[in-house]
Amino acid sequence: MIWLRLTGCVLVTVSCGALGVLKAHQWKDHRKMLEELRRMIYLLRGEILYARSPLAEALQRAGEKSAGAPAAFFLRVAGRLAAQEGEGFYDIWQEELEDLTGTSVRQGRRLSLSRREIQELKEFGQHLGYLDVGMQERTIALYLEQLDMSIGFYREHERERVRMCTSLGIMGGLFLSVILC
Amino acid sequence: MERKDELLRVFSGSLRAILKRFGADFGKMQEIRLRAGLPLMVVWDNHPCFLSDDGQMSDGPAGAHRVSAEEVRETLELVGNHSLYAFEEEIRQGFITIPGGHRVGLAGRAVTEDGEIRTIKNISFLNIRLAHQVKGCADRIMPFLTEGGQVFHTLVISPPGCGKTTLLRDMIRQLAGGGARTAEAPRFAGDRNPEGGSRERTGVRNFRERPENGRFRRMNIGVIDERSELAACSQGIPQNDLGISTDVMDCCPKAEGMMMMIRTMSPDVIAVDEIGSRRDLEAMGYVMNCGCRILATVHGDTVEDVACKPVLGEMVRGRMFERYIVLSRRMGAGTVEEVRSGGGEVLYTRGGAPEREQTGGKGGGV
Numbered sequence: 195m196i197w198l199r200l201t202g203c204v205l206v207t208v209s210c211g212a213l214g215v216l217k218a219h220q221w222k223d224h225r226k227m228l229e230e231l232r233r234m235i236y237l238l239r240g241e242i243l244y245a246r247s248p249l250a251e252a253l254q255r256a257g258e259k260s261a262g263a264p265a266a267f268f269l270r271v272a273g274r275l276a277a278q279e280g281e282g283f284y285d286i287w288q289e290e291l292e293d294l295t296g297t298s299v300r301q302g303r304r305l306s307l308s309r310r311e312i313q314e315l316k317e318f319g320q321h322l323g324y325l326d327v328g329m330q331e332r333t334i335a336l337y338l339e340q341l342d343m344s345i346g347f348y349r350e351h352e353r354e355r356v357r358m359c360t361s362l363g364i365m366g367g368l369f370l371s372v373i374l375c
Numbered sequence: 376m377e378r379k380d381e382l383l384r385v386f387s388g389s390l391r392a393i394l395k396r397f398g399a400d401f402g403k404m405q406e407i408r409l410r411a412g413l414p415l416m417v418v419w420d421n422h423p424c425f426l427s428d429d430g431q432m433s434d435g436p437a438g439a440h441r442v443s444a445e446e447v448r449e450t451l452e453l454v455g456n457h458s459l460y461a462f463e464e465e466i467r468q469g470f471i472t473i474p475g476g477h478r479v480g481l482a483g484r485a486v487t488e489d490g491e492i493r494t495i496k497n498i499s500f501l502n503i504r505l506a507h508q509v510k511g512c513a514d515r516i517m518p519f520l521t522e523g524g525q526v527f528h529t530l531v532i533s534p535p536g537c538g539k540t541t542l543l544r545d546m547i548r549q550l551a552g553g554g555a556r557t558a559e560a561p562r563f564a565g566d567r568n569p570e571g572g573s574r575e576r577t578g579v580r581n582f583r584e585r586p587e588n589g590r591f592r593r594m595n596i597g598v599i600d601e602r603s604e605l606a607a608c609s610q611g612i613p614q615n616d617l618g619i620s621t622d623v624m625d626c627c628p629k630a631e632g633m634m635m636m637i638r639t640m641s642p643d644v645i646a647v648d649e650i651g652s653r654r655d656l657e658a659m660g661y662v663m664n665c666g667c668r669i670l671a672t673v674h675g676d677t678v679e680d681v682a683c684k685p686v687l688g689e690m691v692r693g694r695m696f697e698r699y700i701v702l703s704r705r706m707g708a709g710t711v712e713e714v715r716s717g718g719g720e721v722l723y724t725r726g727g728a729p730e731r732e733q734t735g736g737k738g739g740g741v
Binding site: 246252329 | 384385386387388391449452453455456457458459460461463494
């Protein structure tokens with residue numbers, strides 16, 4: 195009987211620890227996704243400022259050069275723009291963003307962004323394509339600044355967050371084990 | 376994709392629906408004019424008319440669909456592919472070329488800076504001019520343009536909307552290897568039946584003259600397509616047939632493009648549309664002195680008109696061009712009025728009774 199209890203305790207502790215590690219990884223993955231998004235915005239900026247590509251073409255090229263959820267988002271917007279069904283750019287941007295940040299999207303394709311980040315990305319799309327190249331440059335610069343701040347925050351708190359999640363997981367597991375025993 | 380569907384994609388939803396309901400042959404559509412607050416107007420088969428909500432044509436504006444400012448704005452957004460920043464230079468010049476080579480003319484309030492137009496804002500007037508690719512429309516012109524495997528320096532002179540771009544496009548296509556000749560090439564608009572014995576030709580050259588193998592020697596053609604009208608490139612790929620040995624410099628200023636082509640692509644012939652500025656003409660003079668042949672078009676009514684223009688007039692008087700093709704819309708767009716040699720000798724003149732034999736829409740009269 196004691197062996198059974200001990201096994202249960204170990205399993206609970208390990209599971210809770212694993213949960214903590216998973217949570218810590220989510221933090222890291224989120225930071226990586228924001229970095230990937232920033233890289234794509236740089237590509238987009240090159241396409242717009244250097245090649246003067248229209249948005250459909252610029253998003254398509256930037257999307258093709260990357261992988262992951264931000265690339266899928268860019269490619270979907272580019273596809274709908276190219277189809278020219280008479281929809282406005284911001285409508286397409288907003289719909290696709292809501293679609294890809296929704297919970298129904300499978301992992302890997304899902305843009306797991308915080309509410310504030312979604313709002314920033316929406317505002318970025320609202321001003322993209324408006325007026326001249328100078329305006330595009332400023333819009334992109336503003337969004338890159340916001341992204342840099344987010345990435346900086348995630349990077350700054352990464353170590354403590356990882357430690358905290360892992361420790362909390364293990365400690366929580368031990369606590370549960372003690373209570374259950 | 377059908378040409379009509381491709382074109383309709385640049386219109387706002389409501390206008391798209393009206394044009395979809397348009398019952399007549401869309402192939403004969405030449406212009407679609409949108410003016411904010413005014414009736415929807417089209418030019419169909421050289422005939423200006425108005426379109427109602429159910430797509431019916433009428434001669435008068437009564438019952439015609441009134442285009443709203445919102446429809447113009449939405450259409451402009453789609454014309455610019457939601458990226459008007461990418462068309463800054465085109466907007467400055469007053470037009471945007473859309474896929475298919477169609478040209479959308481813009482008018483509104485000009486924003487100037489130091490006396491120069493910086494952009495156009497409050498765009499309320501759009502004129503969508505449909506490009507037509509008429510393969511074979513240069514068939515009867517080609518024998519005048521080549522001799523001994525060499526192309527003459529040629530200038531096509533035409534008022535706006537008379538098919539000079541269409542003609543130049545087919546000349547390029549034929550010289551670049553797409554020139555398989557038909558057994559019975561189409562006649563000039565206004566020519567009478569050859570069997571009837573009353574042909575209006577006064578040319579010294581036989582119209583039936585053909586290269587012996589039925590083809591022209593394939594040449595490398597360099598096309599400077601500043602307004603994307605000749606090749607209608609989409610992401611660098613020509614959408615119009617310009618033959619198999621043509622290199623296209625898309626959206627490039629003509630003067631710079633000609634010099635770049637000469638240096639980098641070693642073309643036999645350089646083709647440019649709507650030359651005009653001093654720099655274009657100087658670059659053209661340079662090209663002519665490089666052993667490269669020129670095919671060019673210019674706005675004008677007659678050779679004498681063109682001879683009065685500065686710089687270009689000097690080139691005409693200096694006999695730098697070896698052939699002049701003068702177009703008009705007397706028998707429909709693309710009517711060849713005359714073909715002259717560089718020395719002014721008339722090789723062909725249309726003349727005669729104004730009978731319309733064949734126009735086939737814009738540019739189809741050749």
